[in-house]
Amino acid sequence: MLKNRKIVYNYFNKEKPVEVFEIKNEDFNDEIKKDRILIKILKAMIHPCDLGCASGYVNGIILPSVAGFEAIGEIINFSNELKNKFSIGQKVHVCSTHILGKWNVWQGIWSDYIILKKNQIIPIPLDISDNDALQLFVNVMTPFAMYKEMNLKNSDFILQTAANSVVGRVMIQLGKIYGFETINIVRNQESLTNLKESYGIENVYLYDGKNHNDIYFSIKKKYKKIKFVIDAVSGDLGKLCWKLLSPDGVFFSYGALSNDHNINVDIVSDLCRDNKTMKGWSIQGTWLRQKSNNTKLKMIDEIWNLFRSKKLILPPLGKSFNMEQFKEALLESMKPQKNGKITLNINSKKT
Numbered sequence: 001m002l003k004n005r006k007i008v009y010n011y012f013n014k015e016k017p018v019e020v021f022e023i024k025n026e027d028f029n030d031e032i033k034k035d036r037i038l039i040k041i042l043k044a045m046i047h048p049c050d051l052g053c054a055s056g057y058v059n060g061i062i063l064p065s066v067a068g069f070e071a072i073g074e075i076i077n078f079s080n081e082l083k084n085k086f087s088i089g090q091k092v093h094v095c096s097t098h099i100l101g102k103w104n105v106w107q108g109i110w111s112d113y114i115i116l117k118k119n120q121i122i123p124i125p126l127d128i129s130d131n132d133a134l135q136l137f138v139n140v141m142t143p144f145a146m147y148k149e150m151n152l153k154n155s156d157f158i159l160q161t162a163a164n165s166v167v168g169r170v171m172i173q174l175g176k177i178y179g180f181e182t183i184n185i186v187r188n189q190e191s192l193t194n195l196k197e198s199y200g201i202e203n204v205y206l207y208d209g210k211n212h213n214d215i216y217f218s219i220k221k222k223y224k225k226i227k228f229v230i231d232a233v234s235g236d237l238g239k240l241c242w243k244l245l246s247p248d249g250v251f252f253s254y255g256a257l258s259n260d261h262n263i264n265v266d267i268v269s270d271l272c273r274d275n276k277t278m279k280g281w282s283i284q285g286t287w288l289r290q291k292s293n294n295t296k297l298k299m300i301d302e303i304w305n306l307f308r309s310k311k312l313i314l315p316p317l318g319k320s321f322n323m324e325q326f327k328e329a330l331l332e333s334m335k336p337q338k339n340g341k342i343t344l345n346i347n348s349k350k351t
């Protein structure tokens with residue numbers, strides 16, 4: 001038996017999601033059955049979707065549930081028949097909605113230990129840094145999978161909101177690597193300056209909730225055809241982007257950070273006449289279940305290679321908190337203009 005801490009929720013709360021999280025101590029049965037691997041979790045991300053899960057917006061979570069979307073850990077034991085495949089101390093990426101296969105029930109990872117099957121983990125190559133590997137799924141596979149799905153051609157334009165998010169910053173870099181153009185909307189001047197300077201781009205716009213018409217007309221005038229929108233904000237900004245989407249264009253709606261979950265769609269003008277498509281998009285809800293292991297593993301290899309070649313550079317992580325400070329960490333993760341994403345040190349040294 002091992003001593004295990006885990007962060008759990010017993011209920012959902014849309015208004016105050018932080019309140020549902022609590023820490024529990026338990027004895028953990030570390031007996032390894034056939035095809036199983038015992039992992040010690042080292043460090044976990046805190047993503048906006050972790051709060052979305054606690055709000056009850058993610059399918060597949062059966063209450064009570066362990067929280068947390070993705071983490072890295074190290075293998076500390078495995079069943080005998082896996083001895084040629086894994087090694088003790090090997091680093092792995094773990095995800096509550098297991099990347100390979102077609103996951104069914106969410107298995108949260110904010111705990112000291114977890115036992116998984118061999119196809120429920122992604123081994124991390126030795127030359128990939130912990131901080132890159134830690135962000136593999138939510139912040140890198142999400143924009144990468146959207147990019148692949150959009151089948152973007154050279155010089156296609158996509159318009160994106162929350163462009164200062166890590167997903168947004170990865171999309172900007174994918175545009176530079178694969179030759180498509182991003183038009184980026186942020187919500188404050190510092191992000192605008194920072195994106196322009198960091199990536200040498202000009203197409204960045206500040207939406208402050210009041211300059212609706214200014215943004216609409218400057219974007220409309222400058223770009224002839226916007227083939228895709230990827231929107232994580234919804235509400236008024238989502239509506240503005242829907243209006244800016246060109247006829248035959250596709251709108252990928254993948255989040256609602258504004259907390260307004262509605263965008264009006266005019267069936268006659270937008271859909272029947274202009275042939276626009278409004279598409280909900282969820283990496284865990286649909287993409288993971290539709291794609292083969294082969295496709296997923298190929299994408300992961302491409303991502304490792306982008307990290308290795310430094311063509312894709314993730315923004316530095318922000319503050320990290322010990323597991324017991326999870327409330328503080330969650331509140332910090334919700335602050336605007338964070339200086340990097342927040343992490344939980346489960347069993348790694350505080351950095």
Ligand SMILES: NC(=O)c1ccc[n+]([C@@H]2O[C@H](COP(=O)([O-])OP(=O)(O)OC[C@H]3O[C@@H](n4cnc5c(N)ncnc54)[C@H](OP(=O)(O)O)[C@@H]3O)[C@@H](O)[C@H]2O)c1
Nearest residue numbers: 142162164165166167232254255257258281282283336337
């Ligand atoms: N559907 C999916 O499959 C999927 C997968 C991954 C992520 N997501 C969603 O994608 C979004 C970005 O995720 P992430 O992990 O990359 O986030 P992140 O790096 O933590 O950044 C969040 C960003 O959202 C901006 N933001 C927050 N509230 C906003 C609001 N009300 N209006 C406009 N901008 C706002 C922040 O702006 P500041 O920089 O100004 O603070 C920040 O740049 C989230 O909504 C997340 O849930 C969806």
